[in-house]
Amino acid sequence: MERINDILVPYDFSPPTEEALRYALDFVGNREGKKVTLCFMQEKEDLKALETRFDTIKSGVSRAFRSTLEYIHFSPPSVPEFIRRAQALKTDLILMGTSGSQDPEGTTKTADTVLAAEIPVLVVPQGVDEEFKLRKIALILGQNEIDDPKDLATLLNFARMFNARVHVLTIQNTPGVYGYSREDEKNEDLLEYYLEDFYAQHSYIESEDVVQGIFDYAAEKEIDLLAVLPRNHVKKGTPSEGRLTRILSMQTRIPLLAIEH
Numbered sequence: 001m002e003r004i005n006d007i008l009v010p011y012d013f014s015p016p017t018e019e020a021l022r023y024a025l026d027f028v029g030n031r032e033g034k035k036v037t038l039c040f041m042q043e044k045e046d047l048k049a050l051e052t053r054f055d056t057i058k059s060g061v062s063r064a065f066r067s068t069l070e071y072i073h074f075s076p077p078s079v080p081e082f083i084r085r086a087q088a089l090k091t092d093l094i095l096m097g098t099s100g101s102q103d104p105e106g107t108t109k110t111a112d113t114v115l116a117a118e119i120p121v122l123v124v125p126q127g128v129d130e131e132f133k134l135r136k137i138a139l140i141l142g143q144n145e146i147d148d149p150k151d152l153a154t155l156l157n158f159a160r161m162f163n164a165r166v167h168v169l170t171i172q173n174t175p176g177v178y179g180y181s182r183e184d185e186k187n188e189d190l191l192e193y194y195l196e197d198f199y200a201q202h203s204y205i206e207s208e209d210v211v212q213g214i215f216d217y218a219a220e221k222e223i224d225l226l227a228v229l230p231r232n233h234v235k236k237g238t239p240s241e242g243r244l245t246r247i248l249s250m251q252t253r254i255p256l257l258a259i260e261h
Contacts (some may be wrong), residue, residue: 004034004157008091010082010113011038011071013053016126020097021057023124023255025065026132027095034067039085041077079112086119094121101250104211111249114258115230115242120154123249123256134162137257138223140214140248141170141202145183147236151229151259152194158225158257159198166195167221168202171213178204211247218254227257 009024011017021038028034038057040050054071061069072089074081086094094117098110114121139155146152159166168191172178191199207213218226228248231240248256 004092004161006090006092007034007036008086008089008094009036009038010041010094010096012041012077014097014099016097016099016124018097019126019128020095020124022130023097023128023132024095025061027122027134028065028067030064030066032066036067036069037089037091038069038071039082040071040073041075041082042073043076045073045075047073077109079109079116082113083117083119086117091119094119095124096121097124097126098249099126100252103250104247106250107246108250111246114249115246117258118260120260121258123252123258125252125254125256127253128255134158134224135164136221136223137164137166137225137227138214138218138221139166139168139227139229140244141168141187141229142231143170143178143181143183144231144237146187146190146229147231149190149194152190154259155227155257156195156198158227159195164198164224165200166198166227167200167223169214169217170202170204171210172204172206173208173210173213210244211251214248215251215253223254225255225257226252227259230258230260 007024009020011021024036028036050073058069072085096110096113098108101108110123137159155166170178205213205217228245230242230245245258
């Protein structure tokens with residue numbers, strides 16, 4: 001993805017979607033040529049009421065916002081239909097809020113969307129800091145070779161937009177030597193090539209609990225955005241079920257970017 005111009009925000013008037021909209025507007029800032037589209041999803045639609053609510057939302061947007069704010073709608077709410085609409089709009093980024101879940105065996109509509117979409121999805125957890133900042137990004141990388149190096153170009157776009165540094169984290173949860181395999185060396189070359197001067201460092205941390213290890217690292221390093229490369233759509237090797245991505249999307253307390261392709 002060369003640029004992030006068209007952002008789609010699912011919206012149902014709940015607090016998590018309100019926070020996602022605020023984050024989307026802050027994300028775009030005063031840049032021109034961007035478009036934020038709200039996707040209203042309700043069990044029963046009242047088109048006149050939707051128009052009134054959208055006018056209220058639009059009137060509350062800062063005058064510094066120089067891009068386009070639009071909306072679409074459909075009923076009843078459905079993850080497959082939402083993804084179909086996103087594809088039809090040629091969306092560059094889905095940005096959605098979530099109230100989350102602490103059940104590692106459960107799921108949420110946000111988690112389902114993240115795993116089903118072949119479009120980058122930025123998850124904004126409820127309660128995220130109101131002061132927008134995106135200075136430090138942490139890319140979570142496993143031992144597998146990066147499936148599609150072009151996914152790193154998407155991450156580079158985020159780094160360029162906000163002049164953010166990209167830290168890379170690998171959790172060591174099994175015995176062995178990390179960082180010296182053929183896959184590790186190839187990944188390192190790709191990281192240096194695609195992330196350019198925005199690439200900060202690659203850290204290897206031992207933790208039996210991968211998820212907690214990620215969150216501990218993010219808290220210690222004051223990370224503003226976690227990024228993952230989901231392996232449930234990989235073209236090389238065997239796709240995974242996406243368990244780590246699903247759990248992170250439900251339990252994260254800072255924004256999470258799932259870079260799909």
